[in-house]
Amino acid sequence: MNDGEIQIQFPKPGNWQEFSMTAIYRDSDGYTRIDRYQQNDVPAEQAPAMAAVVAALVGLSDPWQACQVWARLCVTMNYDAANDHSEYVFAVDLTVEAVNPQGGRRVFTSRDYPAFVITDPAAVDFFKYFTTPNQ
Helix, strand or coil: CCCCEEEEECCCCCCCCCCEEEEEEECCCCCEEEEEEEHHHCCHHHHHHHHHHHHHHHCCCCCCEEEEEEEEEEEEEEEECCCCEEEEEEEEEEEEEEECCCCCEEEECCCCCHHHEECCHHHHHHHHHHHCCCC
């Protein structure tokens, strides 16, 4: 299991096109690596997965706007109703710090918003892309 973490900061909450991202993970020698990216550093093939993260953030109830996000890889149970089948899948679990216009701050988790557990394979690939050491 990948024990890395991605942190995304939105300097202007609600403006999802401007962000900085920090990937924290262990390299192949066991050292902690910290790589920083700006929105323009995200490869085009990874942009749809970033859009899935933003889509989950847009679901925050008014007046809260995400200012910082922590993303971690997890395993969750998926239920396929059409085939009456359950399976474990990798997912990206978001923890979100949000602000409101009065200056209040609050942390939201997948307990508050189940959509913060993103099972889309593209989101998992995005997470692994930034937190798996280059061999």
